[in-house]
Amino acid sequence: MTKHRLGVDEYVAGVRAGDRAVLGRAITLIESRRADDQVLAQAVVAALLPWTGGAHRIGITGVPGVGKSSLIEALGGHLTGLGHRVAVLAVDPSSLRSGGSILGDKTRMQSLARDPRAFVRPTPTLGELGGVARHTRETLLLCEAANYDVVLVETVGVGQSEVMVAQLVDCFVVLMLAGAGDELQGIKRGILELVDVLAITKADGEGVKAARWAQAEYRAALHLMRPRYPAWTPTVLTCSAQTQDGVAALWQAIREHRAALATAGVFSENRARQQVYWMERAIEAGLLERFHADPAVAGEQAAVAAEVRDGRMSPDHAAGRLLALFMRSMGR
Amino acid sequence: MTKHRLGVDEYVAGVRAGDRAVLGRAITLIESRRADDQVLAQAVVAALLPWTGGAHRIGITGVPGVGKSSLIEALGGHLTGLGHRVAVLAVDPSSLRSGGSILGDKTRMQSLARDPRAFVRPTPTLGELGGVARHTRETLLLCEAANYDVVLVETVGVGQSEVMVAQLVDCFVVLMLAGAGDELQGIKRGILELVDVLAITKADGEGVKAARWAQAEYRAALHLMRPRYPAWTPTVLTCSAQTQDGVAALWQAIREHRAALATAGVFSENRARQQVYWMERAIEAGLLERFHADPAVAGEQAAVAAEVRDGRMSPDHAAGRLLALFMRSMGR
Numbered sequence: 001m002t003k004h005r006l007g008v009d010e011y012v013a014g015v016r017a018g019d020r021a022v023l024g025r026a027i028t029l030i031e032s033r034r035a036d037d038q039v040l041a042q043a044v045v046a047a048l049l050p051w052t053g054g055a056h057r058i059g060i061t062g063v064p065g066v067g068k069s070s071l072i073e074a075l076g077g078h079l080t081g082l083g084h085r086v087a088v089l090a091v092d093p094s095s096l097r098s099g100g101s102i103l104g105d106k107t108r109m110q111s112l113a114r115d116p117r118a119f120v121r122p123t124p125t126l127g128e129l130g131g132v133a134r135h136t137r138e139t140l141l142l143c144e145a146a147n148y149d150v151v152l153v154e155t156v157g158v159g160q161s162e163v164m165v166a167q168l169v170d171c172f173v174v175l176m177l178a179g180a181g182d183e184l185q186g187i188k189r190g191i192l193e194l195v196d197v198l199a200i201t202k203a204d205g206e207g208v209k210a211a212r213w214a215q216a217e218y219r220a221a222l223h224l225m226r227p228r229y230p231a232w233t234p235t236v237l238t239c240s241a242q243t244q245d246g247v248a249a250l251w252q253a254i255r256e257h258r259a260a261l262a263t264a265g266v267f268s269e270n271r272a273r274q275q276v277y278w279m280e281r282a283i284e285a286g287l288l289e290r291f292h293a294d295p296a297v298a299g300e301q302a303a304v305a306a307e308v309r310d311g312r313m314s315p316d317h318a319a320g321r322l323l324a325l326f327m328r329s330m331g332r
Numbered sequence: 333m334t335k336h337r338l339g340v341d342e343y344v345a346g347v348r349a350g351d352r353a354v355l356g357r358a359i360t361l362i363e364s365r366r367a368d369d370q371v372l373a374q375a376v377v378a379a380l381l382p383w384t385g386g387a388h389r390i391g392i393t394g395v396p397g398v399g400k401s402s403l404i405e406a407l408g409g410h411l412t413g414l415g416h417r418v419a420v421l422a423v424d425p426s427s428l429r430s431g432g433s434i435l436g437d438k439t440r441m442q443s444l445a446r447d448p449r450a451f452v453r454p455t456p457t458l459g460e461l462g463g464v465a466r467h468t469r470e471t472l473l474l475c476e477a478a479n480y481d482v483v484l485v486e487t488v489g490v491g492q493s494e495v496m497v498a499q500l501v502d503c504f505v506v507l508m509l510a511g512a513g514d515e516l517q518g519i520k521r522g523i524l525e526l527v528d529v530l531a532i533t534k535a536d537g538e539g540v541k542a543a544r545w546a547q548a549e550y551r552a553a554l555h556l557m558r559p560r561y562p563a564w565t566p567t568v569l570t571c572s573a574q575t576q577d578g579v580a581a582l583w584q585a586i587r588e589h590r591a592a593l594a595t596a597g598v599f600s601e602n603r604a605r606q607q608v609y610w611m612e613r614a615i616e617a618g619l620l621e622r623f624h625a626d627p628a629v630a631g632e633q634a635a636v637a638a639e640v641r642d643g644r645m646s647p648d649h650a651a652g653r654l655l656a657l658f659m660r661s662m663g664r
Contacts, residue, residue, distance in 0.1 A: 045646060053643055134648060141646075221556065272641040279640045282651030287619040290659065308611045309604040311385055314377060314473075316466060319614030327622065330662035 011044045015146045016051065018085075020119055023146050027121060030138045045138050048145035053271070055087075055144045055151045058254060059165040061191070062175030064156060067201045070241035071175060072152055073112045078247050080117035084150045087119040087143035088112065091136050091155040091165055119148060133164045137278060140168060166194045167274050170267065171257050173197045173250070178207065178214035192225060195234050197253045203238035203246060211238040231264035232257055296325040343376045347478045348383065350417075352451055355478050359453060362470045377470050380477035385603070387419075387476045387483045390586060391497040393523070394507030396488060399533040402573035403507060404484055405444045410579050412449035416482045419451040419475035420444065423468050423487040423497055451480060465496045469610060472500060498526045499606050502599065503589050505529045505582070510539065510546035524557060527566050529585045535570035535578060543570040563596035564589055628657040 006014070006025065014022025029041040062068045076086045088109065113120040121139065136153060143151050153169055155161045166172045174195040198218055203211035219236045227233055235253040239246030261267040291297055304322060307313035338346070338357065346354025361373040394400045408418045420441065445452040453471065468485065475483050485501055487493045498504050506527040530550055535543035551568045559565055567585040571578030593599040623629055636654060639645035 042649070046649060049643070049646060137647075221553070224553065271643075275640045275643060275647055276637055278647035279637065279650045282648050283623065283654060284616065284620065286651055286655040287623060287658075288616065290655070291615065291619060305608055305611065308607045311381065311603075311607060314381060315469075315607055315610035316614050317374065317378060318611045319618055322615060323618040323622070326619075327662065330659065 008040065008043045008047055011040075012047045015044075015048060015142055018146050023119065023142060024121070026142050027135075027139050030142070031135050041138070045141060048142060051145040052141040053144060054147075055140070055149050056171070056254070056258060057140060057151050057153065057169040059153045059155065059162070059169035059172045060175065061155045061162045061165065061173070062201070063177070066175045066177045067241055068154060068156075068175055069109055071199070071201055071239065071247075072154060073109045074239075074241040074244055074247045075250060076109075076112040076118055076120075076152065077115065078244070078251060079150055080112075080115050082251075083117075085117050085119075085148045086112075086115075087121070087140075087146075087148035087151045089121050089136060089139055089143070089151065089153050091132055091153060091161050119143065119146070132161070133168070133278075133281070136165075137168055162191060162194060167277050170261075170270065171196045171254050173199060173254065175199050175201050176214065176218065177201055178203075178210035192222060193228065195222070196228070196232065196257050197250065198222065198234055198236045199246070199250050200236070200238045202240060202242075204240035204243045207240075208238070214238075229261060229264070229266055231266055232260045291322075291326050294326050294329045296329045297322050300325060340372065340375045340379055343372075344379045347376075347380060347474055350478050355451065355474060356453070358474050359471050362474070363467050373470070377473060380474060383477040384473040385476060386479075387472075387481050388503070388586070388590060389472065389483050389485065389501040391485045391487065391494070391501035391504045392507065393487045393494045393497065393505070394533070395509070398507045398509045399573055400486060400488075400507055401441055403531070403533055403571065403579075404486060405441045406571075406573040406576055406579045407582060408441075408444040408450050408452075408484065409447065410576070410583060411482050412444075412447050414583075415449075417449050417451075417480045418444075418447075419453070419472075419478075419480035419483045421453050421468060421471055421475070421483065421485050423464055423485060423493050451475065451478070464493070465500070465610075465613070468497075469500055494523060494526060499609050502593075502602065503528045503586050505531060505586065507531050507533050508546065508550065509533055510535075510542035524554060525560065527554070528560070528564065528589050529582065530554065530566055530568045531578070531582050532568070532570045534572060534574075536572035536575045539572075540570070546570075561593060561596070561598055563598055564592045623654075623658050626658050626661045628661045629654050632657060 006022070011022060011026050011029075015026055026041070026044055029037050029044065032038065032041065060068065060072060072088055076088060079086045109120050112118045140151050140153065151169075153165055155165045162172075172194045174191055174197070176198060178200050200211040200214045200218070215236050215238050222234050222236065235256070237246055237249050237253060239250050241247070258267060261270065292301075301322060304313065304318045308315055308318045338354070343354060343358050343361075347358055358373070358376055361369050361376065364370065364373065392400065392404060404420055408420060411418045441452050444450045472483050472485065483501075485497055487497045494504075504526045506523055506529075508530060510532050532543040532546045532550070547568050547570050554566045554568060567588070569578055569581050569585060571582050573579070590599060593602065624633075633654060636645065636650045640647055640650045
């Protein structure tokens with residue numbers, strides 16, 4: 001493929017035909033900060049919208065070291081073996097700060113990346129969370145338009161990103177490592193409230209016993225919490241990327257979750273609600289963006305915030321002052 | 333006191349002098365929806381700002397039936413006995429929907445309400461969460477200006493209100509009832525992540541054993557979670573409003589929490605961060621308010637949202653369309 005600039009029709013045709021190179025370029029376009037790229041990207045996404053929505057969208061999170069990429073590779077391989085077409089996306093809003101990356105290392109997920117039925121997006125998305133959310137959501141739509149019927153969205157369970165991913169996916173899988181001592185130590189706040197399926201990783205060899213122990217602990221902990229959906233109690237299982245033990249069971253649990261939600265009428269309602277959720281977030285983000293981009297606001301804000309911190313100005317008074325500046329600025 | 337309309341100076345002088353009737357009227361002013369009342373209320377709060385910040389601000393939450401008002405009355409009585417001046421405020425954003433109220437029943441907290449060193453605000457704040465947050469925050473400031481050195485902010489642990497209250501207070505106390513079976517069943521999502529001190533109520537007579545058992549369970553559960561502050565592991569204790577057992581220990585735990593945070597340098601930093609948090613929320617609320625009040629936006633929004641739900645329009649496209657309407661409207 002020559003690297004000439006593609007038009008909307010070429011992008012649409014390429015993505016629809018499952019051309020991985022075109023799909024990759026379309027995703028790069030989505031992630032571009034150039035204004036003309038953004039216009040083109042929006043046109044491509046809009047044109048592909050009728051072919052989206054067909055994938056089972058699955059979020060997978062876990063702290064670094066939990067064996068996330070190995071397990072995703074194992075699960076992805078299992079799925080392509082069953083005839084599924086699998087896309088793997090990464091959400092890593094921390095990259096900008098830490099310089100780290102989830103999928104930046106090209107040696108990871110090597111066998112899945114070579115699998116013709118799989119698409120692994122190797123570059124992590126950079127930027128702040130709002131932007132990452134939009135990029136990931138649009139990338140997911142492109143993958144659906146390219147006929148991937150399972151999309152795995154990988155995220156590190158160390159920030160706000162999992163809340164966002166939970167609003168992108170149908171099923172939220174949390175990977176946990178069995179520790180030596182307190183099994184639940186270090187759980188990110190709120191993560192247990194989002195979980196649909198919890199998998200204890202590295203349940204092989206010496207690790208089996210600890211994994212079983214952790215499984216019992218997590219089951220008890222989750223049993224004690226109000227479930228996310230009345231129709232579903234989170235499944236807790238153990239698995240191993242090395243031996244493949246539990247990988248089929250993990251997929252089975254994800255499918256059962258979908259069936260339970262669909263039966264209860266929650267599945268499609270969830271999706272509709274997610275759409276409106278993203279519209280509302282986009283409105284909020286757009287308003288704040290315009291607010292902060294306003295020169296009159298920018299000129300005052302730091303001084304006002306300092307007074308608020310010290311208690312010299314009330315938060316409402318400060319907000320009112322900055323908002324008045326903004327509205328006056330708009331009116332000009 | 334005659335019911336003539338007070339001016340800013342009269343409000344300020346009355347509140348500063350600890351005149352409970354004037355304080356009550358100032359709070360009513362804050363809660364008023366009338367535009368002229370709002371202007372006056374803002375002027376009063378601004379004038380009193382230099383005398384605020386002096387109270388130990390404590391949030392107390394728990395589901396209905398946990399014995400919240402009895403325990404607050406017991407704790408309040410203990411505190412006034414120690415020479416403190418105690419204000420009790422209620423946050424009940426659900427009132428509007430349910431018609432219920434926390435402190436609406438005037439027969440509750442009777443002895444505390446008669447205590448000259450206590451101020452119990454009997455009317456629950458009505459309205460949506462953002463408005464309730466502002467009213468409560470400003471009421472808290474007025475109580476500080478009136479020299480109350482402990483402010484107890486009561487909330488029902490059934491909604492988003494506890495997240496908001498946690499941003500208003502220095503210490504977040506969660507009351508729990510020992511149940512027959514699963515002690516943690518029905519815990520509101522996220523509540524354990526906010527807790528600084530957890531008290532099992534009704535630990536008297538037959539209830540002592542169950543309370544002790546629940547205490548052990550909650551200790552284990554909290555031990556398994558990442559603490560909110562590295563400097564503080566939540567205290568779990570049992571108490572009884574009837575026998576007063578544990579009430580002194582509850583106050584002791586609240587004071588230890590403050591000391592630990594102060595030593596770690598977190599206490600005042602928390603307060604400064606809360607101020608900026610409220611400014612940011614006020615900006616967001618103000619932007620959204622102006623957005624939704626715009627006739628051009630209001631005319632389009634329902635139709636656009638319906639298309640988004642169905643997947644016929646992308647959330648971003650929809651947001652962009654509504655934002656463009658808003659900005660054009662402003663420019664006129």
